[in-house]
Amino acid sequence: MKAVMFTAAGLVAGLAATGALAATCDGAAGLAVPGVTLTGATPQPAGEGLPAHCIVTGEMGRRTGADGRDYALRFELRLPDDWSGRFLHQFNGGNDGEVKPALGMWSNLPEGAGALARGMAVVSSDAGHDGAANPEDGLAGSNVFGQDFEARRMYGYGAVAMLHPAALALTEAYYGRKPDFVYGAGTSNGGRHAMVAAERMPEAFDGLLAGYPGFNLPRAALQHALDVQSFRKVGPTLAESFTTDELAFVSRAIAAACDGLDGLEDGMVFDLAGCQAAFDPETMICAEGQNSDCLPAAKVAALETIQAGPRGADGKALYSDWAWDPGIAAGNWRFWKLESPVPPWEHKPIIAVMGAGSLAQVFTTPPTPVEGSPDKLEAFLMGFDIAAEAGKIDAVSAAFPESAMEVMTPPEADNPTLAGMQAAGGKLIVFHGQADPVFSILDTVAWYERLGANNPASAEFVRFYAIPGMPHGPGGNAADEADFLGALMAWVEEGRAPGALIAKVRPDNEEAAANAGATRPLCPYPGFATYSGGDPALAESFVCK
């Protein structure tokens, strides 16, 4: 049987003078790739900054799970009429479970810098489960798939491995030739997918982009239990444990100790390492009789416990510690730590239980079925004995032959070499917000430093950028918009290794209003931007130190 059939006559209209290959959607639904069932092919006219393209939809691997639920990997592949010859696998965030539009666009990228807008073919999938399926049993909805091992495995690494060759075969069949360059990119859980792919599928990608990656996701989920248990010691509810004003005070205290370390008091702390040494949280404790611009000792202690990260019975870190950064005042930080809406209760007063369903049902073995109501989810986290139960993220059973850590993380996450990627000639760019409340930038720093120690040549194919003030994704008082994808393309295609990238304060970011319009260099870690004189709004007034 032929692996790829090219069925539609006239599909390929011909090569344009530029080298771009033109094609149309006619007949795309007739493309045949083993294991793929196509469900549609819809032409999309040019508009909203996107070129005319064809949306091919389909699914793979339909099956009934061990839990009796139906599973399939659903995807969409967007194929521009004027194809640049590039392909991008879009890795999605959260719990997956949804075929996000295959635009290859993330809000850190400047307008027009997304993959489809650049003429790339882009594929996106739900990673093998339907998160919208509302289970009638009342269990935490988007995490229910975690009770089926194969669905966990697909979410962890199986879906990318299954879809990637099939999507490439469809792309080749559509255009009549293979892509010149193959990319993969994502943020959060999608950044995790990228880092997993760098180790598990190093030959499949010429370039990978990992934004604020949750590459130790099960460990990071332990933090949710620590957060809830610590916050509830200082408040009757999570949302009341710290007020917006109190977190703004913490932000000011951090800035007072750290902002000037980079030579300019602009609310952005570029000297990440210097700040961790310079800031003493206990200076925030109210003196006797003081009741403003300070915090009660118990609240400072709660923050210190949270920032230290979860610990085992032996006192050793189970995940990572967390960076002090003024971005702690960002709305996104509060959203993730203190006021997460949980569908379908998004209109109710809100509690932070975002990670509860995942820790219960996806990241521990055996899974613990938890009802999806906010109080049940919070109760699960309150009752989770971190020191005693953390081992469940490494546990296996007959029904779960690989642990959550094995399924979710890059195999060498604790001791990376990226030797496979090095041999294959791939490139990897990682970026992470210093105030990320979901995945600690210090975990990414530790990973990067270990990589550099294990494999000094990694400097030739891996770059890491820390973004001051940025929480989990764009936001905060941050210059968080930069063309990471363009930098990756220049590295892969022209051999131009990325140095400082110019980042912009996004005009719609009200939290960065004080720096509206400003640009800053993002320096390859461990370098950081330092003010060297001149207009403080301009990146050229900074050098990488």
Ligand SMILES: [Ca+2]
């Ligand atoms: Ca500064």
